[in-house]
Amino acid sequence: MRKLLIILALMLPAAVFAQDARVLTLDEAVAIAMEKNKSIEQAKEYMTYLQGIYVEERSAALPKATLYGGVSRNRDASTGSAVNSDVYNSYNAGVSVKQALFTWGQVGAAIRAAKIGLRTGDEQLRLYRQAAVRDVNVAFTDILLTKQLLFIAEENVKQRQRHLDEAEKKYKLGTATDYDVLSARVALKNAQPDVISYRNSLTVARDNLKFILGVDYEVEVQGELKPADIKPADYDSALKSALANRPEILDKKLMVDFNRELVQVSKAGDKPRVDFSGSFDRIKLDGEDEKSLTNWSAGVNLSFPFFDGMATKGKIIQAESDLRRTKLQQLQAEDSVSLDVRQAVSRVKEAVEVIDASEGTVSEAEKLLDMAEKGYRFGVKTKLDVDDAEYNLRSSRVRLAQAWRDYRVQYANLLWSAGIIGEKKDM
Numbered sequence: 001m002r003k004l005l006i007i008l009a010l011m012l013p014a015a016v017f018a019q020d021a022r023v024l025t026l027d028e029a030v031a032i033a034m035e036k037n038k039s040i041e042q043a044k045e046y047m048t049y050l051q052g053i054y055v056e057e058r059s060a061a062l063p064k065a066t067l068y069g070g071v072s073r074n075r076d077a078s079t080g081s082a083v084n085s086d087v088y089n090s091y092n093a094g095v096s097v098k099q100a101l102f103t104w105g106q107v108g109a110a111i112r113a114a115k116i117g118l119r120t121g122d123e124q125l126r127l128y129r130q131a132a133v134r135d136v137n138v139a140f141t142d143i144l145l146t147k148q149l150l151f152i153a154e155e156n157v158k159q160r161q162r163h164l165d166e167a168e169k170k171y172k173l174g175t176a177t178d179y180d181v182l183s184a185r186v187a188l189k190n191a192q193p194d195v196i197s198y199r200n201s202l203t204v205a206r207d208n209l210k211f212i213l214g215v216d217y218e219v220e221v222q223g224e225l226k227p228a229d230i231k232p233a234d235y236d237s238a239l240k241s242a243l244a245n246r247p248e249i250l251d252k253k254l255m256v257d258f259n260r261e262l263v264q265v266s267k268a269g270d271k272p273r274v275d276f277s278g279s280f281d282r283i284k285l286d287g288e289d290e291k292s293l294t295n296w297s298a299g300v301n302l303s304f305p306f307f308d309g310m311a312t313k314g315k316i317i318q319a320e321s322d323l324r325r326t327k328l329q330q331l332q333a334e335d336s337v338s339l340d341v342r343q344a345v346s347r348v349k350e351a352v353e354v355i356d357a358s359e360g361t362v363s364e365a366e367k368l369l370d371m372a373e374k375g376y377r378f379g380v381k382t383k384l385d386v387d388d389a390e391y392n393l394r395s396s397r398v399r400l401a402q403a404w405r406d407y408r409v410q411y412a413n414l415l416w417s418a419g420i421i422g423e424k425k426d427m
Contacts, residue, residue, distance in 0.1 A: 021206075021218035026140050029213060029221070030422065033132045036214035043121075043128040050121040057114035060100065060107045068281075069093035094281020094295075101276055101300065106268035113261035120254045127247035132212065133422035137412040139209040144225040145405040146205050150198040152397050157195055159390060160188040166377070175379075183383065225404050230355065231411065233348035234427070238341045238418045241427040245419030246337055252330035259323040266319040269312035272304040337417070344410065344417040351407035358400040365393035 024032070034040065072090045100107055164184040170176035210219055243249055278298035285291040305312075372389035375381030415421035 021220035023220045023222050025222050026137070029136050029140055029209065029219075030133055032213045032215065033136050034129065037128075037132045037212065038214050039128045040125070040132055041214075043125040047118075047121040047125055050118050054111075054114040054118050057110045060103075060110060063097055063099040066096045067094075068096070089286040091284040091286065092281055094279060096279040097277065099276040100273065102272075102274040104268040104271035104273060106265050106271075106273070109261045109264035109268070113258050113265070116254050116258040116261065120251050120258070123247040123251040123254065127251075130247065130416060130419070130421050130423075134412050134416040135212045136209070137421075138409050139205065139212050140221055140223070141225070141405050141408045141412075143202065143205045143209060143221045144223060145401055146198055146202045147221075148225050148401040149398060150195065150202060152394060152401070153191070153194040153198050156191045156390070156394055157188065160184070160191045163386070164188050180383065187387075225401060225408075227404060227407055227411075230352055230407065232352075233345040233411070233414055235342060235345045237427045238345055238414060239338055241418040241420055241425070242337045242341050243334060245423075245425060246417075247419065248333055249330070249337060249419070252326065252333045255326045256323065256330055259319065259326050263316065263319040263323055266312065266315040269315055270305050270308055272302060275301050275303070277301060341414075341417045344414040347410040348407065348414050351403060351410050354403040355400070355407060358396065358403050361396045362393070362400055365389070365396045369393045 070090075070092055073087070074090055075087045164181070164187075167176050167180045167184040171178065171181050206219055209221070210216070213219065276299070278296070280296040281294075283293040283295065285293070369386075369389040369392075372381050372386045376383065376386050412421060418427050420427065
């Protein structure tokens with residue numbers, strides 16, 4: 001009875017946990033991450049911030065209208081005689097308008113730079129979304145792997161229990177010694193900690209997926225660890241896709257355009273500009289002689305800061321330096337992406353080769369164990385032969401499960417490196 005309880009305790013947790021958890025497929029997990037992931041939400045807020053900057057910069061091209069008004073009580077004693085002083089109330093209201101007419105391209109360049117800034121926000125949002133899809137794939141696959149490793153460990157416990165039962169049966173028949181029984185019992189106890197460890201690892205893996213999804217409820221995954229199909233990895237097509245689609249690359253290109261516009265803004269600092277200004281106001285004087293006055297003005301103003309202490313020249317030097325620096329950053333980013341893609345392709349190919357090498361080994365190890373166990377029952381194989389066969393089978397299953405996991409994770413990393421993970425694009 002005690003042995004049965006131990007086995008049931010080791011086998012139950014995963015099933016019990018699944019009853020209270022929300023079971024997700026990979027597509028469902030990705031969809032939740034797109035809505036709940038905290039990094040994506042921050043990127044969306046950054047988009048709102050950039051929208052505010054664009055509105056602010058665009059305001060330079062639009063008219064500025066100001067409504068003003070006031071009331072005052074006045075006493076005019078300019079004649080020096082208090083008797084002849086004139087005390088009256090003054091009421092005034094009016095509106096003034098200012099509009100930039102010509103700024104030597106400064107306003108237009110600033111607006112274009114703000115538009116480019118909005119596009120950099122789009123690329124940053126793409127970056128976080130792709131990162132979330134990649135992280136969900138990895139976390140989801142890690143859960144599948146841990147469940148597979150837990151299953152292998154549980155099967156090992158069952159196997160050890162069968163060996164103990166067989167040893168006790170033989171001991172009662174007088175064909176085995178107490179050493180054989182004790183050895184089988186120790187082997188069973190040594191197999192149990194692996195189950196406990198993988199069970200804890202499964203909890204950690206589920207919590208990691210919850211964190212990435214940004215949810216507060218328990219989750220369980222549904223799917224097969226074994227890949228549905230094995231896709232080849234080609235460096236040239238992956239690199240071409242990466243240079244065309246990676247958010248980091250597109251962001252660097254946009255930053256080059258952004259700094260080019262800032263150079264134009266800086267160059268306009270000491271150039272002439274033309275502005276329109278106008279005002280209309282109504283004044284009412286309420287005293288001994290009530291009066292109402294109407295004033296208006298309109299004009300075009302030219303300003304030419306032809307010498308500003310070389311401040312504009314300094315700004316131009318800084319802006320041009322920023323432009324050259326962002327061009328170098330773009331080239332560096334392309335080199336980094338090229339290396340990233342090469343490593344991702346290499347890892348995918350390695351995972352495929354390991355799968356090819358491991359799949360046939362498992363079936364052979366299963367046959368070997370079956371032969372060893374039958375031989376042990378009939379006394380033609382030793383316990384050491386059975387232990388070796390069990391170890392080989394367990395190692396083969398673990399290696400194959402890890403190879404499946406590595407392929408799925410590394411292929412997701414390849415799609416990430418190519419800049420198309422989570423998007424309907426092909427390499």
